[in-house]
Amino acid sequence: MTYQNDIEITPKLVADHGLKPDEFDKIVALIGRQPTYTELGIFSAMWNEHCSYKSSKKWLKTLPTTGPRVIQGPGENAGVVDIGDGQAIVFKMESHNHPSFIEPYQGAATGMGGILRDVFTMGARPVAAMNALRFGAPDHDKTRHLVSGVVAGVGGYANAFGVPTVGGEVEFDERYNGNILVNAFAAGLADTDKIFYSKAEGVGLPVVYLGAKTGRDGVGGATMASAEFGDDIEEKRPTVQVGDPFTEKRLLEACLELMATGAVIAIQDMGAAGLTCSAVEMGAKGDLGIELDLDKVPVRETEMTPYEMMLSESQERMLMVLHPEKEAEARAVFEKWELDFATVGYTTDDLRFRVKWRGEEVANLPIKELGDEAPEYDRPWTPSVPAPALAEGDVPQMDVADALLKLMGSHQIASRRWVYEQYDTYIQGNSMQRPGGDAGVIRVEGHPTKGLAFTSDVNPRYCEADPYEGGKQAVAEAWRNLTATGAEPLAATDNLNFGNPERPEIMSQLVHAIKGIGEACRALDFPIVSGNVSLYNETNGRGILPTPTIGAVGLLPDWTKMAQIGFAAGDQAILLVGAPPRRGTHLGQSIYLRDLFGRRDGSAPPVDLAHERRTGDFVRKLINEGTATAVHDLSDGGLAVCLAEMAIASGIGARIVDLNEQDPVLQDFGEDQGRYVVTINLDPQGDDILNLWNEAESLGIFAPWIGTTGGSDLVLGAARPLAVSALKAAHENWFAQYMEGAAA
Amino acid sequence: MKSAVIVFPGLNRDRDMIAALTKVSGTTPAIVWHQDTELPQVDLIVIPGGFSYGDYLRCGAIAARSPIMDRLRERAEQGVKVLGVCNGFQILLEAGLLPGALMRNQSLKFVCREVKLEVCNADTAFTRGYSQGQIIRCPVAHHDGNYFADSETLERMEGDGLIAFRYAQGTNPNGSLNNIAGILNARKNVLGLMPHPENLIEAAHGGDDGRALFSGLLGQAA
Numbered sequence: 001m002t003y004q005n006d007i008e009i010t011p012k013l014v015a016d017h018g019l020k021p022d023e024f025d026k027i028v029a030l031i032g033r034q035p036t037y038t039e040l041g042i043f044s045a046m047w048n049e050h051c052s053y054k055s056s057k058k059w060l061k062t063l064p065t066t067g068p069r070v071i072q073g074p075g076e077n078a079g080v081v082d083i084g085d086g087q088a089i090v091f092k093m094e095s096h097n098h099p100s101f102i103e104p105y106q107g108a109a110t111g112m113g114g115i116l117r118d119v120f121t122m123g124a125r126p127v128a129a130m131n132a133l134r135f136g137a138p139d140h141d142k143t144r145h146l147v148s149g150v151v152a153g154v155g156g157y158a159n160a161f162g163v164p165t166v167g168g169e170v171e172f173d174e175r176y177n178g179n180i181l182v183n184a185f186a187a188g189l190a191d192t193d194k195i196f197y198s199k200a201e202g203v204g205l206p207v208v209y210l211g212a213k214t215g216r217d218g219v220g221g222a223t224m225a226s227a228e229f230g231d232d233i234e235e236k237r238p239t240v241q242v243g244d245p246f247t248e249k250r251l252l253e254a255c256l257e258l259m260a261t262g263a264v265i266a267i268q269d270m271g272a273a274g275l276t277c278s279a280v281e282m283g284a285k286g287d288l289g290i291e292l293d294l295d296k297v298p299v300r301e302t303e304m305t306p307y308e309m310m311l312s313e314s315q316e317r318m319l320m321v322l323h324p325e326k327e328a329e330a331r332a333v334f335e336k337w338e339l340d341f342a343t344v345g346y347t348t349d350d351l352r353f354r355v356k357w358r359g360e361e362v363a364n365l366p367i368k369e370l371g372d373e374a375p376e377y378d379r380p381w382t383p384s385v386p387a388p389a390l391a392e393g394d395v396p397q398m399d400v401a402d403a404l405l406k407l408m409g410s411h412q413i414a415s416r417r418w419v420y421e422q423y424d425t426y427i428q429g430n431s432m433q434r435p436g437g438d439a440g441v442i443r444v445e446g447h448p449t450k451g452l453a454f455t456s457d458v459n460p461r462y463c464e465a466d467p468y469e470g471g472k473q474a475v476a477e478a479w480r481n482l483t484a485t486g487a488e489p490l491a492a493t494d495n496l497n498f499g500n501p502e503r504p505e506i507m508s509q510l511v512h513a514i515k516g517i518g519e520a521c522r523a524l525d526f527p528i529v530s531g532n533v534s535l536y537n538e539t540n541g542r543g544i545l546p547t548p549t550i551g552a553v554g555l556l557p558d559w560t561k562m563a564q565i566g567f568a569a570g571d572q573a574i575l576l577v578g579a580p581p582r583r584g585t586h587l588g589q590s591i592y593l594r595d596l597f598g599r600r601d602g603s604a605p606p607v608d609l610a611h612e613r614r615t616g617d618f619v620r621k622l623i624n625e626g627t628a629t630a631v632h633d634l635s636d637g638g639l640a641v642c643l644a645e646m647a648i649a650s651g652i653g654a655r656i657v658d659l660n661e662q663d664p665v666l667q668d669f670g671e672d673q674g675r676y677v678v679t680i681n682l683d684p685q686g687d688d689i690l691n692l693w694n695e696a697e698s699l700g701i702f703a704p705w706i707g708t709t710g711g712s713d714l715v716l717g718a719a720r721p722l723a724v725s726a727l728k729a730a731h732e733n734w735f736a737q738y739m740e741g742a743a744a
Numbered sequence: 745m746k747s748a749v750i751v752f753p754g755l756n757r758d759r760d761m762i763a764a765l766t767k768v769s770g771t772t773p774a775i776v777w778h779q780d781t782e783l784p785q786v787d788l789i790v791i792p793g794g795f796s797y798g799d800y801l802r803c804g805a806i807a808a809r810s811p812i813m814d815r816l817r818e819r820a821e822q823g824v825k826v827l828g829v830c831n832g833f834q835i836l837l838e839a840g841l842l843p844g845a846l847m848r849n850q851s852l853k854f855v856c857r858e859v860k861l862e863v864c865n866a867d868t869a870f871t872r873g874y875s876q877g878q879i880i881r882c883p884v885a886h887h888d889g890n891y892f893a894d895s896e897t898l899e900r901m902e903g904d905g906l907i908a909f910r911y912a913q914g915t916n917p918n919g920s921l922n923n924i925a926g927i928l929n930a931r932k933n934v935l936g937l938m939p940h941p942e943n944l945i946e947a948a949h950g951g952d953d954g955r956a957l958f959s960g961l962l963g964q965a966a
Binding site (some may be wrong): 152432443 | 754763794798799818854940
């Protein structure tokens with residue numbers, strides 16, 4: 001085979017690599033000559049948006065990333081947070097949006113594979129997964145195909161790998177018609193003294209390639225993910241990788257076994273931009289050079305060029321720097337698991353990244369600059385123009401019972417059972433709250449009482465109307481969902497999905513959302529420890545709704561006290577903790593407006609972070625002291641939907657007393673923030689409840705009694721009683737019927 | 745009572761099974777790697793669930809042809825009790841230790857949910873912790889659990905009391921014939937079942953309906 005490494009680098013070739021002319025000039029200035037073809041590929045892999053964060057870095061730096069429990073913040077494969085007793089939770093969320101739109105099953109599967117690998121690369125055994133999925137309008141002709149492929153892909157990978165899916169999100173909106181979002185989250189447990197990092201240390205040490213063989217799949221995937229979609233989308237299918245969960249499962253076991261031998265100095269998984277990114281990262285972080293010999297790389301196809309090998313995104317591969325004296329022991333572990341093990345290079349002391357192939361040097365680049373000198377942009381952004389509030393008295397009317405029944409059976413609120421029953425939610429034997437509640441909960445295996453709660457949240461409608469408030473709200477809602485189980489919120493990971501940052505109005509969304517996220521994280525002591533940015537989520541120039549997904553983790557000191565959303569029993573008092581004086585007031589951007597009246601107007605509900613915090617702390621106290629018998633936070637669809645979900649989960653009804661002189665629509669469907677429905681087993685006329693109210697009042701929290709649980713109907717004030725069974729039928733049936741072809 | 749768990753690459757409920765056996769009996773089972781050539785002297789051998797060899801061929805087909813399965817067959821012939829759960833059940837079928845086959849779920853989708861099981865024969869070493877006709881809760885999680893056998897075989901199995909568990913109360917998740925969830929061999933020392941009793945043995949699981957299978961087998965009080 002002849003390989004032309006010194007071909008002429010034309011402006012078209014540069015553009016095809018996703019590099020701008022000034023970026024190419026920077027490369028030439030940096031290395032003092034024209035790059036070779038392989039080198040151009042390496043630069044495009046390192047300098048694309050997906051790997052370099054060139055548009056977002058300036059703003060990501062403003063996020064709070066430290067805290068007393070944070071062992072490792074952003075910059076490694078995943079964040080690491082101390083959970084006491086010498087253990088840590090290792091977690092991250094990452095997008096696989098573009099591949100999943102092109103090839104939904106494999107795109108979603110490899111997204112799951114990638115995030116699981118990020119977690120076990122750090123020495124953690126994955127214990128929980130979630131996925132936040134956003135699809136186009138239900139009646140769009142591609143939506144069913146994408147839903148069915150993505151869900152099967154997530155399940156196909158996570159189920160075979162053996163990690164329980166404990167939660168997630170599924171939303172539909174026409175703004176995702178041409179660009180769906182697949183954000184995968186994984187968390188693993190590790191001992192705090194056995195965390196593994198990507199920083200190489202020591203000169204002349206073996207760089208070892210582990211796992212699956214390298215093929216041509218995914219060549220240029222990261223560059224593809226950094227561009228908008230046009231009508232040529234189908235041609236991009238070869239850039240999607242193919243997942244092999246069987247190999248990943250063996251890779252997990254082999255890596256954990258190998259780490260236990262003490263052989264591993266540094267480890268980095270091969271994700272986006274494969275061998276290039278992993279080798280450069282290990283060397284650059286350790287102030288070392290790396291020399292690779294591509295003839296040693298296990299390949300599954302013949303005649304692969306150095307360019308293809310360096311840019312392949314074949315899955316289930318790892319790169320490690322090992323203690324040379326342990327190499328034989330390490331090899332034996334990988335042979336036991338029937339995985340490839342090959343020494344493909346060495347660390348050097350000259351800070352160069354050298355790639356050899358058939359005795360020829362095909363690349364020789366400065367390793368630090370490849371990563372550190374990536375372009376960083378301060379892209380222009382327009383001022384935020386939040387959507388104006390609804391006019392006073394603009395409350396479109398509908399019969400409250402009809403409205404609730406309709407919403408429970410609508411695409412936004414309907415049960416996601418059709419989705420989560422395709423995921424293994426029991427495996428590992430630690431699942432304590434499976435999908436369907438406020439947060440997924442697992443116990444910490446081996447500990448008598450400790451549990452962990454997981455949630456994923458964002459409200460793209462609010463972010464579109466007001467990116468700053470929407471960013472705050474995403475963090476607050478995640479914090480609230482963890483709180484509603486009784487967990488202490490620990491830390492979060494952010495997966496920022498936006499359109500083309502080269503458009504100032506999109507950049508504005510990104511900037512303001514990050515500002516809002518940072519503000520909320522600071523106010524709630526809820527640091528961001530890992531994350532991912534996905535930009536260029538556009539098709540033919542139309543961007544998605546701004547979607548900064550927040551994945552978050554909380555710690556339950558005692559899972560026996562955990563709260564759930566189902567009413568515990570009849571005849572219990574229902575409190576609306578954190579209510580404004582008139583219970584519910586804010587209809588702007590609500591599901592009531594959007595899904596019943598086709599209106600997307602009004603301001604996003606504001607989040608009062610100080611109020612949020614004291615309300616959440618109070619709710620958590622009610623749970624931990626055993627006063628609360630059921631808890632659910634209010635979100636889409638407001639109080640009515642919240643109560644209906646609590647009734648459906650338990651089969652127990654409730655009777656709510658309307659507040660006089662307030663429109664029932666606002667009370668029932670307003671989406672004011674920072675509110676929880678809490679049931680308590682206290683006499684509403686007794687002293688205990690008075691003490692509770694006194695305490696709430698002293699904290700500045702309004703927690704009015706709004707009704708009583710019991711019966712088989714949900715009765716909202718003067719509205720027609722609704723049988724819980726009817727609400728349940730509406731809630732349960734929509735998704736399956738839709739997927740079987742019923743009209744959306 | 746001593747037990748052993750055989751692990752093939754790609755199985756992933758081995759840890760769940762080991763935890764259940766350990767928690768119920770107080771003794772950790774022996775772990776047998778698929779490349780081991782001998783089985784330890786034990787009273788119960790378990791093949792847990794998962795995706796052996798990725799289930800890229802027919803589920804369980806590759807594992808069923810491992811050399812360790814010949815040792816297992818010898819032990820089963822000697823009367824040692826053998827339990828296969830989910831992929832373990834599929835492997836036992838492929839190995840010919842149990843009759844019939846497991847096809848893709850009728851829905852063509854992976855299904856994970858809680859179902860109800862009826863104990864159809866409580867007079868076996870595996871089911872003695874239950875009463876005849878008892879209805880228990882149990883999780884399922886599989887893609888290929890749709891049991892099939894020819895009518896002659898089915899009739900013989902029904903007549904000989906070889907149906908150990910049936911999906912009850914309309915909860916059949918996969919379309920299996922006669923609602924079959926678990927079956928025995930003629931000698932009743934080999935049980936294969938699709939549901940996961942190992943995931944419902946303690947308060948943290950939200951119930952312990954699966955526990956009696958292990959406590960009955962392992963000679964412990966339920």
